[in-house]
Amino acid sequence: MKPKELISCIITTFNRPDLVGSAIDSVLSQTYENIELIVVDDCSKTSYDSAMANYNNDPRVTFIRNEINMGLSASRNNGVKHSNGSYIAFLDDDDIWLPNKIESQLKILQNNSSYIACSSSHIESISKNIINHEVREYKLADIYIENLIGPPSKILVRSEVFNKVSFNETAKHAEDWDFYLKLLEYGIIYSIKEPLIIYNTGHFERMSNGFASYTVEEIQKKAYMTYVNKDKIGEANFNLRLTNYYFSNFKKRKNKLSFLIDVVKDVGFMTMMSVFTEKTLIIVKRKATNIIK
Numbered sequence: 001m002k003p004k005e006l007i008s009c010i011i012t013t014f015n016r017p018d019l020v021g022s023a024i025d026s027v028l029s030q031t032y033e034n035i036e037l038i039v040v041d042d043c044s045k046t047s048y049d050s051a052m053a054n055y056n057n058d059p060r061v062t063f064i065r066n067e068i069n070m071g072l073s074a075s076r077n078n079g080v081k082h083s084n085g086s087y088i089a090f091l092d093d094d095d096i097w098l099p100n101k102i103e104s105q106l107k108i109l110q111n112n113s114s115y116i117a118c119s120s121s122h123i124e125s126i127s128k129n130i131i132n133h134e135v136r137e138y139k140l141a142d143i144y145i146e147n148l149i150g151p152p153s154k155i156l157v158r159s160e161v162f163n164k165v166s167f168n169e170t171a172k173h174a175e176d177w178d179f180y181l182k183l184l185e186y187g188i189i190y191s192i193k194e195p196l197i198i199y200n201t202g203h204f205e206r207m208s209n210g211f212a213s214y215t216v217e218e219i220q221k222k223a224y225m226t227y228v229n230k231d232k233i234g235e236a237n238f239n240l241r242l243t244n245y246y247f248s249n250f251k252k253r254k255n256k257l258s259f260l261i262d263v264v265k266d267v268g269f270m271t272m273m274s275v276f277t278e279k280t281l282i283i284v285k286r287k288a289t290n291i292i293k
Helices: 017-028 049-053 072-081 101-111 159-163 175-183 202-211 216-222 224-228 235-246 256-267 269-292
Strands: 007-013 035-041 061-065 087-092 115-124 136-138 156-158 188-199
Touching (some): 007 017, 017 035, 017 049, 087 101, 087 159, 101 188, 156 159, 175 224, 224 235, 235 269
Parallel strands (some): 007 035, 115 188
């Protein structure tokens, strides 16, 4: 490993000074030490003075405050603009890096120039389950339907790619999936089997629960980035991805029959049944695994 290469970590945060300290500490505790940390406060209403005071004497840490609330994508892009590293990593303020995160990923990227980024498995914060898609090389077509790579907190990216790629600042949801689609046009994302982060699944579960009360039209608005990328992923993949949205937390939905009729009208019966069957098989497999354990 080349020990002198600088790694830039960008933590985005908003109104959560009580959480960001744990995220910061997980970066500063990395086994790879040549790291600069840029914390981007997205114009929070809650003071970060106490959180900042803990790191005033650490030259590795820089705090930036957006003058207006810009959103997650714009905050990440702002952090990139202030970065100096050969590689860039992201961390949300409620996620945690495990100590060998950067060292493990940097070894992969330094040994293979065709990899544009490196991801990993992760541990869910609530269930403690390890979400593992096995060792693999992700190419563009692999994520047309689903974001298999995971949250940006998992990835380490070559910095030169940001001359061509950035996060879509109009995105309110699935901005990471959209970013990976663009990223994979320039190289392969390699995924390590080893879990390297603890991913806070609390916000995901709250978001998933909300889908159970959405109409088809409201879900379509939520799936805005799917529509943006329709031409790139193709009609069939578009319908499958949209149907995955429709079935998010379906078991908690009221008036299931009328909702299914609306779904069929939008994507067709065969697409609906394909996704429904796949999700049912996943649930059965999980239950069987729990019984074996």
